[in-house]
Amino acid sequence: MTHNRRDFLKASSALAGSAVAASLIARPAEASAVVAPTRRGAARPRMTLRFRAYTIQLRHVFTIATSSRTTTPVVLTEIAYDGITGYGEASMPPYLGESHESATAFLAKVDLSKYENPFELETILHDIDALAPGNPAAKASVDIALHDLVGRLMKQPWYNIWGFDARKTPYTSFTIGIDTQDVVRQKTKEAAAYKVLKVKLGRDTDKMMVETIRSVTDKPITADVNQGWKDRAAALDMMHWLHEKGVVMVEQPLPKEQVDDLAWLTERSPVPVIGDEGVQRLADIPKAKGVYTGINIKLMKCTGMREAHKMIVLARSLDMKVMLGCMTETSCGISAASHLSPMVDWADLDGALLINNDVYDGTQVLDGKVTLRDRPGIGVRTLKA
Numbered sequence: 056m057t058h059n060r061r062d063f064l065k066a067s068s069a070l071a072g073s074a075v076a077a078s079l080i081a082r083p084a085e086a087s088a089v090v091a092p093t094r095r096g097a098a099r100p101r102m103t104l105r106f107r108a109y110t111i112q113l114r115h116v117f118t119i120a121t122s123s124r125t126t127t128p129v130v131l132t133e134i135a136y137d138g139i140t141g142y143g144e145a146s147m148p149p150y151l152g153e154s155h156e157s158a159t160a161f162l163a164k165v166d167l168s169k170y171e172n173p174f175e176l177e178t179i180l181h182d183i184d185a186l187a188p189g190n191p192a193a194k195a196s197v198d199i200a201l202h203d204l205v206g207r208l209m210k211q212p213w214y215n216i217w218g219f220d221a222r223k224t225p226y227t228s229f230t231i232g233i234d235t236q237d238v239v240r241q242k243t244k245e246a247a248a249y250k251v252l253k254v255k256l257g258r259d260t261d262k263m264m265v266e267t268i269r270s271v272t273d274k275p276i277t278a279d280v281n282q283g284w285k286d287r288a289a290a291l292d293m294m295h296w297l298h299e300k301g302v303v304m305v306e307q308p309l310p311k312e313q314v315d316d317l318a319w320l321t322e323r324s325p326v327p328v329i330g331d332e333g334v335q336r337l338a339d340i341p342k343a344k345g346v347y348t349g350i351n352i353k354l355m356k357c358t359g360m361r362e363a364h365k366m367i368v369l370a371r372s373l374d375m376k377v378m379l380g381c382m383t384e385t386s387c388g389i390s391a392a393s394h395l396s397p398m399v400d401w402a403d404l405d406g407a408l409l410i411n412n413d414v415y416d417g418t419q420v421l422d423g424k425v426t427l428r429d430r431p432g433i434g435v436r437t438l439k440a
């Protein structure tokens with residue numbers, strides 16, 4: 056009763072002088088019935104989270120050292136607030152452990168209606184991270200939608216809010232998966248517009264893959280072994296061979312558990328060694344120093360834009376290289392990541408180019424360069440309802 060009375064007084068004073076307030080004060084017995092809707096109408100708007108499962112179709116069968124697939128499950132999120140909607144996405148390649156079921160179960164636990172101010176990103180995203188361990192992609196889907204919403208409320212793109220120069224975006228690599236010689240040659244020709252190619256290694260066809268690409272083009276190559284090599288001495292021999300072939304960087308050459316071997320390899324390698332599977336979140340970076348030359352940041356690993364920004368700052372302060380990567384994603388996830396791209400050494404943001412049922416229009420790749428849109432938030436528009 057005391058609580059109702061206090062609410063009633065708050066509503067009355069907010070409406071002081073109006074005819075409604077006068078009538079409420081005149082009839083206190085009806086207060087709780089009448090005040091509730093009045094308060095709702097007068098209160099600040101609240102955020103509402105919506106989400107739906109979606110399946111991305113890949114243009115080509117995608118093969119890496121450990122798996123092969125033609126689809127990627129994603130969950131598309133929206134946060135509505137005061138007539139404005141922010142968009143987000145969780146992309147969940149199956150080998151990472153999240154799924155439509157796990158993400159929707161996690162998102163069902165998220166209650167954004169209790170926050171009055173969407174600008175309180177730090178508080179809101181801390182609370183969401185604390186809801187359950189793991190679930191980084193599901194968490195990122197909320198983080199991205201919230202950032203998009205806040206950018207739209209501020210009427211500014213995130214590269215402006217963060218203070219980055221949109222002209223300093225990098226060229227993205229275009230990924231060539233493990234395949235037959237004919238397919239690799241064909242894909243290399245199709246990738247003519249890209250200035251950097253990324254080759255997937257880690258099976259017994261590694262030299263064939265690189266030599267086939269080199270038979271078509273002499274553009275720079277980055278390599279991703281996806282933990283596919285096991286022996287550090289053999290790995291070092293391959294690093295030297297790759298260096299001679301114009302490979303400029305190698306991701307995750309050895310299993311992430313072989314920390315001492317990775318540190319040994321990084322110390323001797325002629326090219327930078329980048330940790331991907333071995334570096335998930337902000338807290339992993341201090342222990343990655345000395346093990347890797349740099350880190351591959353992905354929004355779907357690190358819970359989203361807010362932590363990714365912190366990771367770049369921390370890695371730079373430790374004099375480590377930074378790569379910005381992605382999963383196969385719609386243009387929503389790619390656009391979100393792209394706002395950080397002016398700050399990184401390498402970008403691998405081709406995820407939306409590998410799919411044929413995108414639902415957003417956003418950051419583009421023009422002549423191989425990540426090209427940000429001059430639009431608020433993360434800069435996306437929906438292509439389909």
Ligand SMILES: [Mg+2]
Nearest residue numbers: 279306331351
């Ligand atoms: Mg990788």
